[in-house]
Amino acid sequence: MIYRLRNKIQKSVRHKSFSQLKRGCGFIAEGFTLIELLVVISIISLLASVVLASLNSARAKARDARRLSDIREIEKALYLYYDNANAWPGVTYTDGNLAGWEVSFYSDFMEYLSPAYLSKTPVDPINTGPPTQTSPPLGSMFNPRPDGTFFYTYYGNYPGTSYGCPYPASKLLAVIGFRAAESVPQGTYPKATCGPQPCIGDNPSTQPGISGSCRNWQTEYEYSILLVP
Secondary structure (H helix, E strand, C coil), X not given: CHHHHHHHHHHHHHCCCHHHHHHHCCCCCCCCCHHHHHHXXXXXXXXXXXXXXXXXXXXXXXXXHHHHHHHHHHHHHHHXXXXXXXXXXXXXXXXXXXXXXXXXXXXXXXXXXXXXXXXXXXXXXXXXXXXXXXXXXXXXXXXXXXXXXXXXXXXXXXXXXHHHCCCCXXXXXXXXXXXXXXXXXXXXXXXXXXXXXXXXXXXXXXXXXXXXXXXXXXXXXXXXXXXXX
């Protein structure tokens, strides 16, 4: 009796479709509607854009933190150089320069620091330049920031009285800094200055201060340090 009942059940299952079996078990498989799919896709896209924006912001903050750390390392190396040579390194640029400044987007940036004072001279995490040239070329340094250019910079051996700096002419000064930050508003970081502030040249778009009177290096660089021996 049991054997005959089992055979009937097996034959019945073999002749029913999968959908019929599911109905017999108490459920019916249904797909998503188009509207439901669009809603799900929209939610996923929104979440992806939020995550991407947060990731980009975190990366920008990390690059700015590295810039600050790199400039401080260069500052320490320059003071060690000065202690040994009793002068700042001369500005060198076999590949090129920007208005007389040594800049990191050229390959020989501050090559005299490595390996004696730094295992490797750091460069900006993005390291692009120069700013778009204007006439005269110095005007390119005063583009609104950020302008798509990111680099480190150095100028050495200013006489101590340059731009109204309060030092003897025999005391040589140097300036280091970086062009632009990504995660903070312009003017957030410390800046190198000399003379009375605010300092505006005769033509603010082309003049970095007033010779013998004042200068604010933040007109050119987001972060700058005046090195005084």
